[in-house]
Amino acid sequence: xxxxxxxxxxxxxxxxxxVEVRISSHRVGVRDSKERSGPAFxxxxxxxxxxxxxxxxxxxxx
Numbered sequence: 001x002x003x004x005x006x007x008x009x010x011x012x013x014x015x016x017x018x019v020e021v022r023i024s025s026h027r028v029g030v031r032d033s034k035e036r037s038g039p040a041f042x043x044x045x046x047x048x049x050x051x052x053x054x055x056x057x058x059x060x061x062x
Contacts, residue, residue, distance in 0.1 A: 007033060 005020040022029040028048040031040035
């Protein structure tokens, strides 16, 4: 399974001010959409899932 890089459906189509995500069977990649050839972070699926749960719960809200 490899989704290829994608942005959130909430991102404006012409905007490069967001992150892109790529999901494979073992990892989730995250990169800056302005620097596609630059570095990307890679997270194991359980770590990414825990991050999303915490974000949805508002743990990172200011």
